[in-house]
Amino acid sequence: MLGRLRSAQRDALSSQELAPIFDAIGLVYFRLGAFKDALDAHRNAAHHDHTQANPLNNAAACLCELKQFQQALVALREAKARPRKLPGIEVCILLNTLEVEINLGNHDAARRAFEESVRCVDPARPTDLFHVAIGAALLGADEDAAEYFARSIAVAKGSDLGETPAIDFVLADPDRLKIANERSLPLHGALTRVAARHGAPIPLEHQLIAQVSLPQTALTALNELVEHPPEPTKALRRVFDEHRA
């Protein structure tokens, strides 16, 4: 594969022809785990074609693998400034940004990137939804990861989630669950934790108290309030008055 691509690279006549070849070479190196070579190829692609965000996004992914997070962030900012022609590229850039920000310890920035990806995700593209699920898992938002993975399955199957709990929907499709677990360790972790919580009793500190037991003095005070209710405070009146206005 690499040989054929290198041959195509030699035969290419213009920058327009070279850019996609370099990008393809980069993808092959990335798959092989040769991230430095992949980075060089994607940077070459970005150099030959200024009209695409994709090569810079791919370069950022390589930098992320090489643990050069600051440089990855720069590449992603440059990618954002370029035209985003491929479907799903916007989400991809944002989710790579999320990963980089997490590695840089910027949790708020990572969360903003996640929320932006949620806003611009195409709800009809299972791949995008799957990527957002991985993003949520990286962020530690386990329940959101399960929700987006469930949505990706629902779209792929052409079914409606309705009010089905996301994890029920996910667990009902063991084949896709297995694939997801193999593709992303963080997603696997998130789904495992959500599934464990789903069937377990709610921890005591998160249980709600419906039966209020009060000492005698408090009951007397409560009785006094019920018998002689105080006039509404200004804030309480304002809450209703503003609504009427």
Add this chain to the structure above:
Amino acid sequence: MNIALEVRRLSERDLTGSFSAGTDADHVKLNLFFAQHAKQNQRRAVSATHVACTNGAIAGFVTIVAGTIDPADIPNHAKGLGRYSQPVLVLARMATDARFQRKGVGDQLMRDVVFAEALSMGERLGCLGVYVDSKPGAITLYQRYGFAALHQAEATESTGMFLPLKTIRSAAARPTQVVASVPLVHPDSAST
């Protein structure tokens, strides 16, 4: 400045995982409750959670439960309350996402959910008022609405607070229109 909000019941499709009311211990507990247990409680019909949304993001939530004040184990129970459990609306959890604080989210959740449900419960089933176990940091907030402190639980550091339904009814009632029949003239302007 207040923001436009849609207040509605929490749905299975709502994204609860990235909600963040803050990073201190109490807020982290609220974040966890909302992310992991609000839907679970609602599925089991243990409670109802409502969310305030803006531009697709959840700005705040409130969880309410139909509860009782239970004087049964108190031998000399307060005279007016009766011997048996009395119905109240329990405000179980409430939080505003850190990015939306001081934008009227709490006010709207209180009005559209807590007070509205208490008034409705009072009409349909009976309800003495709203009870909340407040964390120390939220006492002032509830006092603003007129909640009175009843007692402090040392074990949980929470303060039991109560707002009578009659007070809520009074605030919800349309105010009397006052129409001045004679134009008001400032005393100083009369001589000029």
